[in-house]
Amino acid sequence: MTKALERAVVPPTSHADPFAHDVLLDPEPLHQDLREAAPVVYLSRYDVHALARYEQVHAALIDWQHFESGSGVGLANFRHEKSWRQPSPLLEADPPRHDAPRRVLREILAPPALRRLRETWSVVADELVDQALAGSTEFDAFTAFAEAFPLRVFLDALGIGPDGRENLLPYGNMAFNAFGPHNDLVTSDAHRLAELSGWVTAQCTREALREDGFGARIWAAADRGELTYEQAPLMVRSLLTAGVDTTVHGLAACLYAFATHPEEWQRLRERPELARVAFDEAVRWQSPVQTFFRTATTDVTVAGTLIPAHTKILMFLGAANRDPAHWHHPDRFDITRDPSGHVGFGMGLHQCIGQHVARLEAEALLTALARRVTRLELAGTPHRHPNNTLRSWASLPLRVH
Ligand code: OVM
Numbered sequence: 001m002t003k004a005l006e007r008a009v010v011p012p013t014s015h016a017d018p019f020a021h022d023v024l025l026d027p028e029p030l031h032q033d034l035r036e037a038a039p040v041v042y043l044s045r046y047d048v049h050a051l052a053r054y055e056q057v058h059a060a061l062i063d064w065q066h067f068e069s070g071s072g073v074g075l076a077n078f079r080h081e082k083s084w085r086q087p088s089p090l091l092e093a094d095p096p097r098h099d100a101p102r103r104v105l106r107e108i109l110a111p112p113a114l115r116r117l118r119e120t121w122s123v124v125a126d127e128l129v130d131q132a133l134a135g136s137t138e139f140d141a142f143t144a145f146a147e148a149f150p151l152r153v154f155l156d157a158l159g160i161g162p163d164g165r166e167n168l169l170p171y172g173n174m175a176f177n178a179f180g181p182h183n184d185l186v187t188s189d190a191h192r193l194a195e196l197s198g199w200v201t202a203q204c205t206r207e208a209l210r211e212d213g214f215g216a217r218i219w220a221a222a223d224r225g226e227l228t229y230e231q232a233p234l235m236v237r238s239l240l241t242a243g244v245d246t247t248v249h250g251l252a253a254c255l256y257a258f259a260t261h262p263e264e265w266q267r268l269r270e271r272p273e274l275a276r277v278a279f280d281e282a283v284r285w286q287s288p289v290q291t292f293f294r295t296a297t298t299d300v301t302v303a304g305t306l307i308p309a310h311t312k313i314l315m316f317l318g319a320a321n322r323d324p325a326h327w328h329h330p331d332r333f334d335i336t337r338d339p340s341g342h343v344g345f346g347m348g349l350h351q352c353i354g355q356h357v358a359r360l361e362a363e364a365l366l367t368a369l370a371r372r373v374t375r376l377e378l379a380g381t382p383h384r385h386p387n388n389t390l391r392s393w394a395s396l397p398l399r400v401h
Contacts, residue, residue, distance in 0.1 A: 256393075
């Protein structure tokens with residue numbers, strides 16, 4: 001036996017299915033079990049190792065040398081299986097191939113580049129809030145705000161046309177399901193794959209994009225030789241895939257948090273400058289992106305457990321974001337805490353490149369609401385929608401005062 005194997009710790013096995021509907025709808029009990037079991041747990045159902053503690057999730061996220069993305073960040077291992085789409089040059093790539101796409105998009109989505117959007121987004125948010133409040137004091141905040149706002153402001157900023165935007169949420173739902181196992185959530189949408197992918201691909205061409213948006217700037221980077229012409233449309237696709245559902249469900253999480261924590265809403269009204277940190281706290285508390293996988297590049301040990309080369313590890317971002325070993329009262333939504341270091345946007349090399357865009361959307365919407373609404377509460381049972389990766393919503397009935 002080699003020294004490493006002698007010292008290897010045999011991890012506990014869990015037969016649980018993290019992608020079963022009941023777990024997706026209410027993941028916290030499984031997260032607690034996995035966190036308490038060990039730093040690494042073997043999931044027999046999928047033959048993968050899983051990390052649910054903050055320390056190990058954080059460490060794996062920042063160690064791209066041992067935990068690669070190029071073999072896919074879902075359960076499918078691109079070494080053996082073909083992806084359902086052309087791999088993303090950003091998400092499903094490692095250095096050095098990942099670096100040029102990352103550099104280009106980081107520049108396009110950096111805070112200085114977003115400054116010109118702030119004013120417009122705040123006007124649109126005011127309009128949406130006025131519209132919703134003019135109708136009734138009770139409405140579905142999921143459709144009225146969480147869906148409507150990103151679908152308008154983000155897609156306008158990206159530069160796609162107004163027609164066919166109803167395809168994007170079904171497309172995103174499909175893409176985020178595809179990171180999980182090939183379960184019923186994947187098969188039930190399979191009949192729309194060609195249609196939805198075809199529509200999205202058509203939006204990524206230079207001709208489909210307005211000339212002053214994020215999309216056009218990606219193509220301009222290709223003209224300058226900073227990207228290849230093969231990469232450019234795939235990076236527009238990244239924005240359409242990663243930039244819509246994530247913010248829709250992140251904003252919904254935030255509205256749900258305030259509807260169920262009236263004292264935090266009072267705090268936000270008193271100090272609207274807390275809007276951004278409140279959004280990050282909601283991202284920590286709910287983790288709209290629940291999981292991602294990596295693939296071990298070599299045999300590697302995590303807390304003494306051997307992860308064999310080329311096998312998958314599942315990182316529970318949502319579990320790490322509520323690990324009591326890292327967070328004080330982790331289950332509390334508290335906008336006065338410092339949520340920085342949460343892994344809801346990932347960490348390290350692949351950390352969410354659109355996080356400044358998401359925060360700007362949240363800030364515009366929350367401050368518009370906080371100006372008019374003194375109190376908000378649930379007007380009925382909110383409904384979640386199961387997705388293999390996203391903590392998703394179907395409805396969020398609110399009553400506002
Ligand atoms: C991409 C991509 C797609 C989905 C999610 C994501 C959260 C990125 O195509 O690059 O990051």
